[in-house]
Amino acid sequence: MNNRAHTGNARQRRGAVSLLLAMVLLGVFPLDVLLPSFPALAEHFRSTPSDIALSISLFAVGIAFAQLLIGPLSDVIGRKGLLLAGMGVSMLGALGCTMTRDYTLFLAFRLLQALGCGCFVLSQALVQDLFDGEERDRLRILMVTATGIFISVSPLAGTFLQATLGWRGSFWVFTALAAAVLIKAWFFLDDSHRVVRNTPLNFLNAYRRVLGDFEFVGYWLISAFAFACHFSFIVISPLIFMDQLQLSAYEFSLILLVYGAAYIVGGIAAALLSRRISSVQQIVAGLSLILLAGLVMLFMTQHFALSPATVLIPMLICTAGTTIARPAATSRAMGLFPENAGTCASAGSTIIFICGGLISALISLSPSNLQATLGYCFVLLSCIALALNKRISQRARVLESSANATTTGD
CATH class of the missing domain: 1.20.1250.20 (MFS general substrate transporter like domains)
Structure with a gap:
């Protein structure tokens, strides 16, 4: 009985670690992997690389705005629903980017993708929810290490995707990874991790505290x-x-x-x-x-x-x-x-x-x-x-x- 419980807990921890690392990887894709495709994007939309760079800035602004809302909201309604919704929205934004030939619509879909990617901020909250003590600290070390490795590898990955699949390649791979994370989160997470029921839905008070x-x-x-x-x-x-x-x-x-x-x-x-x-x-x-x-x-x-x-x-x-x-x-x-x-x-x-x-x-x-x-x-x-x-x-x-x-x- 104890061995079975121990095996289940170990399996749950491995599932949590793989989910968190996948979220770290997804956080790299929309920015760093796309960099080698700037010239191709500029040619496709008949614009300049500096115009394409605007999509990076807009993406960053979208994530910053989304995460300010997603974090406090997750304390009240739970992490799972927001993570699933964010993954779905980010996938729609990424697919929209691949289908448009209009630069303005491309920016709009990039912003939509960014709003969905704001759910990645929940990775730190999930670490706090699912792990304790030294195990929590070791996982944060692993996540920082993985972030650096993914960022370092991303230009080479972006160059490969551009050469084999074109500029749409990074969006297609992102969509596939996001779908995998969505499915894993659907089966792995529950909504038991939330704050005390009496906590009011007041973002300003939460941030002020x-x-x-x-x-x-x-x-x-x-x-x-x-x-x-x-x-x-x-x-x-x-x-x-x-x-x-x-x-x-x-x-x-x-x-x-x-x-x-x-x-x-x-x-x-x-x-x-x-x-x-x-x-x-x-x-x-x-x-x-x-x-x-x-x-x-x-x-x-x-x-x-x-x-x-x-x-x-x-x-x-x-x-x-x-x-x-x-x-x-x-x-x-x-x-x-x-x-x-x-x-x-x-x-x-x-x-x-x-x-x-x-x-x-x-x-x-x-x-x-x-x-x-x-x-x-x-x-x-x-x-x-x-x-x-x-x-x-x-x-x-x-x-x-x-x-x-x-x-x-x-």
Whole structure:
């Protein structure tokens, strides 16, 4: 009897992990895999690549808007229904993109796809619902590692799909994957994970509660700064490798594969550290590696000519730091309001989205040396995050001392 229950629980955990990893993969497809198809899309719609880039910006705006609503709503009506609806809407949007020859309709279908993809924010809430303790932390490490690997592989996958299926290929593959996730979620998930029935459907109050907590916002900012270091490199990497170093698209894809390997190493290191040190110490260790990466990048900028190695070596260090710090900070933030996991995930994802977008845009628009700018960014963001982590720890000790003193007095 116990063996049967244990087998069932193990099977359920494997099912949850595969569902979450599939959601991570789907989050990469609508953006990164489509990049190699920009010229073909511009030719099909008789527009320019910059016009096609507008669809990426519109997609990001659509996801940001959708997730602000989906997270708090899932706390009240459950995750399953919203995930199924989001998958269905995203599939309709993707299929619509493949069938239109009008650029305006293409943008409308991309926006529809983005609104459906807003349900991916539920992955963090599902981790909070379905797992506990160290298992939850290890799964977040796995998800961050998988995200980096998928992003690194996506340009090569996009190039292959463009060569074999044309620009519609990425939309067809996305639809197939979304259908698989929809079916798996239909049979695997239930709607038992929701907040207390008396919780009112009031988005503003839910957000005011979580965003008014210094510790919650602080940990999400640490996670956002760590993510921004990785995301900034992804954004400007074509400028460095293809524009400045004149590498081909295929060579660029291979370089990103090497970068993806750093996520595997970082994920292994993060998993080992999670068993030996606290999450706060993991944050310090990860941020320290990002700081080291910035200093190494600045050193190489001053003493060596620009080459793939001078960019990749510090980025490998940075990636390891991101993989260690970000899951730990996310777990600390999500653990503060477990009864409002959907709202927490939406608020945190929005903070990450805003920080990553703004910081990467500032770096890409920098008129000076991109490599040096990236190095200064790593140093500045890691120092701010370390100071923020120290401030959170000090504040927690003060509150704990006050609580103990009050208990003793009583």
